[in-house]
Structure formats: C-alpha cells, structure tokens
Amino acid sequence: MDLNDTPEQAQYRAQVRAWLEEHKSEAPDVEALSEDDVVPARRAWQGKLAEGGLAGVTWPQEFGGQGKGPIEQVIVNQEIAAAGVPGILDVIGLGMLGPCLIAHGTDEQKSRYLGPMLHGDEVWCQLFSEPAAGSDLAAVQAKATQQDDGTWRLTGQKVWTTNAQFASYGLLLARTDADVPKHKGLTMFVVPMDADGITIRGLRQISGEAEFNEVFFDDVALDADAVVGGVGNGWGTALTVLMFERLTIGLGAEGFGYNAARFTKAVAQDEHARRDPEVRQRLGEINTELLAIRFQSYRVLSALSQGAIPGPEAGLAKVTTVKAAIDAGELIADVIGPDALDEDSEWAYMISFLPGLKSAGGTEEILRNTIGERVLGLPPEPRLDKGVPFSELRSIEKQGAPA
C-alpha cells in the first residue's frame, strides 16, 4: 500500500512546482478582477499553463498535450491548488470534449479545434441536456436536418450549459433520424456559438446566480463537416464524453471544496457546539463519508495507474459527496443559526447549490439503476422505449404503461 509518488512522479512534481514557482506571479488575481475581466484573464492564464505543459496533461503530444497519465494530471491539479493560482478555465473542453474529438474527430477537426481549445483561445461548451432529456439523454429532441447540399439545419433547445455565454464552440447531440429507435438516430455536431439563430440566456438557480445557460437554436446552419464521429453514431460519441466525465468526477470529488477540514472548522468555532454530543455525532458521520471519498479517489487513481478504467460505480462517490455536503450544510446552519443563510454567506451559497448538484450528470435514481444493472448484474427495469422508433415514442408515453 503506497500513497507516495514513485521517483518518476516525484521528479515530475518537482518540475511542475518549479514552473509554477517561476510563473505564479503572472496568474490573475480572480478575486480582485471585475466580472468582465475574469474570463479573458483566465483564458490567457490557461494559455500560459498550456505553454508550460500544465494543460492537456493527458492529451497526446501530437495535439499539443504532454502524453502523460491521469496520475500526472492529479499531480498538476494538486500543485496548482498548492500554489494558490487558478487552474485552466475550460475544464469541460480539455477534460471531456477535447478527448472526444481526439477519439472520434476527423483529422481536419483535430487540427482546427484542439490547439485553440488547449490554449484557451476558444472555450467550448457541452450541448447535451435538454428540458426533456437529462438522465434519459438519448431522448434529445433538438433536430438537425440535412439539406440537399449536405449542410445541416438545427432547431431545438439545450439547457444546463456551463460557459455557453463566452464559448466559441459547442459539442451538440442532435436527432437526425426520428424513424429509428432513439439511440440510433443521433448525431454529434460542432456548433459555432456565434452562428445566426442562437440565443443564449442565463439560467438562474436557487441562489439567484446564473452559473448555467439555456441555449436556443432557431434554424441554425451547420456545415457538412460539422459532424463528429459519423451520422447516426451520436450515442457512441456521447458515451465517450460521459466516460471522461465519470473520470473527471472520480478524480475530483474534493474539487467542489467539500472536505472534512473546512466543515469541521465551521463547527469548531462554536465552543458549545464542539462539545455537544448530537453535533459531534452528525459531524462524525459527515466526516467519515468525506474521508471515504478521499480514499475512493485514491483507489480510482490506483486503478488507473494499473491501466483500469473506472466503471459506473465511481458515480457512487458523487452520491456520497452530495449527501455529506447536504448534511454538512444543515449541521453548519444549525450551529451558526440564520446568519449561515445570509445571501452573502458561503454556506447559503453551498446550501442553495446542492439540491441541483444532486441531479447533475444524471439523477441519483438513474445512477443507482445503472449501477444496479451494470455492476451488480441485476435485471433491468422493463422499458417501453426499446426498439420503438423515436417518432412513435410520444404516443406510447401518452397511452401510459400497458394495463
């Protein structure tokens, strides 16, 4: 059992640390910048990180990456956090969408998009979820129709889109054939976000802030070469993105800032609370789960370094993270009192954020179904949509379950 760096990893860590030491004065002070200046400053900083080899760590070298493994990515993440500087801005692009283009894109797409993505010159967003297609992602309705000249016309709506308001491109899952079963009629597209017919609207959440967007597409023209991974292959292409998403979640459960030290500190400041048996029981339960999450992520890393890819059970770490953080929010509010719910309080923000996070990346209910079937091997829930052309699904749904 070894949690330490190998000599090679230690050497890499030293090299990363030295680079950060030399360049950290160039990093933007995000707190001090105005809202409008943050994104350009962070894009420029991502460019510097890329030049230093601290972005696209796991990308192949031919696309400007470092060709290293997930352990090295984690080393970079840790050193960036330790240096107190911002990380890359486009986590979704570099972590999920870029790898998907590398796996499924044409040579032209790779040479056109990957470089600017890596350097933060062009930020990307993920256009998958829709108001009626979240956990059941293959139910997307955004419709792309091929024209006689081979180009496409896209109409529909996406939602929960991070970074859409300043993204240059989006990777979009659309229905291109409604007369086949739903997983088969999908195609992935690259969408320029400044195209005519696109409307982006901030989506305010419980806290009042808009961290996500709704994106509307009204007869948007797409070139013939906007297709990624082939027409009708959108589901397989999307699964690649979701696999990288799982990897990102498995490695970064503590990335949300939900950790034992932070929550304990909030309770410890109250002399009465720290001796209160009920408070201590709740705190002990919460911290046990958070410690478990930390070692779960080490297990993921360990498996990755042996060449294994985490399975769907890695999603359980997210369930535990959200559960522990929800319990912590309530405990801290109980200890602090209504001041914890002041709109400016970090706890009010966290408490407001968590109910939505519970469903992010797929609801817990569907995640538990998937894990039950794919990990435990339990029989699937009977489905009404199997083998049915997408165009006929609505009428079946309206009829309800067979009596």
Add this chain to the structure above:
Amino acid sequence: MNLELTDEQQALREAATGALSRVADYEVLRDALEGAARPENWGLVAEQGWAGLLVSEANGGAELSLFDAMLLLIEAGKLLVSHELLGHLPATTLLDAASYPGTADYAEGTKRAAFLAARPPGDVETAWTVEARSGSARAAAPTLNADGTVSGEVAWVVDAPGADLLVGVAVDGSGTAKTVAIETGASGVSIEGPVLRYDSSRLLGNVSLSNAPATVLEGADPARAWYVAQALLAAESYGAVETALTVSVEYAKERYTFGRPIGSYQAMKHGLVEILRQRENAYAVMLYAGWSYEDKPEEFALAASAARTAAGHALDYAARQQIATHGGIGATWEHDAPLFFRRSQLSRRLLGGIGDSTDRVAGELLAA
C-alpha cells in the same frame, strides 16, 4: 500510488478463504444459540500462523501489516467464523512492543491473549474508560494499586473466556495509564463466561480483578491497541457486508413476483446499490486505517474510528436489507440472514459502540 493488493496479500486472502471455509458452518451457529457448544477454531488459527500476524519476527511473529490482518478478518467476517483474533491481535501488539517474556507463545498460538479494551481519553473526556455491565455511561478503567496489583471490573470483554493472559490498561495513583498484563490463572482474576449474547459466533466474558498480580508493560501504547481493535472489527464487519450483498443480489435475480425478477424493481435495486455504496465507503476508510497505521500514525486514531463507523453502519444496513430482500423467509430461524443480523446487532455495541467511534471521528478532527 498503489492501493491494489500485493501478490502476497492475494495469497493470504486465498489461503484464509480456503482454511476458513473448512470450519464455516451456519448450522453450528444456530445450534449454539440453543445451547450447543460454541464453535472453537483456535486450533485452526494457530495452525495457520494467524496468532502472530502482528508480532515482530524478533518476538516470534510473522510481522505482517495491520492491513494484512484486516484482510484475514474480512474473510472470517464473510463466513461468520469464530476466531478469537479480535481480542488476541490487539493484545499481541502490546506484548510485542514491550517484548513481554513468552510473547513467542502468543505469536505461535500455543497461548492466547485477550485485550481488556480501554478507550483512550479524547478532546472532551479526559479519563480512560471501559465497558460497563449495563447502561450508557462508561466505567472507569481498572486501578493499578500501589503494590502493583490491579483491581476493577471490565464488562463484555471480547475473547476473554479461556484466554491465558489479559492485556489492558490500569490507572495508577497519580492518574497515569499503564499497560498491564495479567495471567488469568493468578489469584484475584475472575472471568464470567462464555456469555452467550445474541451472536453465537462471538466469545464474550465479564472480567473482575481484585488485587490481581500484574506486569507493567513499558513501551506499549494502549491507545494504539484500542484503534487496532476498531480497525479489525471494521474489517470483520465489512466481510459480513460482502456476503449479505452477494447473497441478496443472487436472490433478487432468481425470485419472481408479478412476472418479474424482484431485482428488476427500482426500489429493490436502490436498496442493494445502497449496500454497495456503504461497502465501498467502508473499504476506502479501511485502506486509510491500514495505510496510516504505518505511514501516518498521527492520523491512525481518526482513520480507525472512521473505518469502524463506516463498516458498522454498512453492516447494520446490509443485515436489515438482506432480510428485507428475502421477504418473510429472511426473518425465519432456518434462514442464514438472521445470523448476519445477529452479528450486526451485537457488533455495533461492542468496543465502545458505533456512536463512540463516530464521536471520536469528530473529536480527532475538532482537536486537529
């Protein structure tokens, strides 16, 4: 970063499974609940070389890691095999640290020791305490008298009946805790037991010491032994969770209602995945306990307490869910699920209880 089991650890696990399955017998456990003899497996423990797992080679042991011992307890827990190691192994760490004369006998298994489990002081409570015979308050640890003898009561001592030596904590006149070893054959030592209490695989006794001659063990850290016991109980509980999940999943695939296997129902599936979630969390903190024991001793108290908490909850949940998954049949005497339920119900209350380990997780972090 490498948390995978080594080839040696895999071999240890496989050898343990093989040896333990020779003696595993649920029928014997049921019979023991009705007065038949409790299963005795110490001979197997000694023969397999498990008694000296945590004793250094210099003192005649195998000098394996705590996590190796936990792997063994996982396998024992899976099959509900009695082993007397929960009392013996923590005691041997104290004997080994002090190089107690005759430690080799305990490492070999020709003699057996039992840990008089005493809870170390925490961030709020300042005294060493032991299990009380009843009630929610803990009892004061035994006293080390001026003449070097020990007096006091320790209830619900795991694996005490039949042990050759008791190893635990006694507090001297100045309030200092000392590690003491007490021969059970000496005058002033009385052990009530075996006390059969709900789980027939568990050996329990109530210890009374009245001016019992004792040897003070210098250089031993009894707090560490308390957390070793927590980590081992966590591992044993984890093993039982593994079986409860496997058995429940198999049944959920085979049993049909309303024309469907019950495992296809979402409610059933979610309950079983919840066992998996808690099991995975328990294993993760068990890794933390095993790792910190050697590489981060200042966090071992936290890690072992968290492991006990997570594995204890996982077993509580799994044992009930196993019965629920099986429906009415799961709650009958003939079924094996109640044996796991009995294991969970007693385990959660031993060695301070799950509430105590949870409190310690909070306390360790609040004090940090």
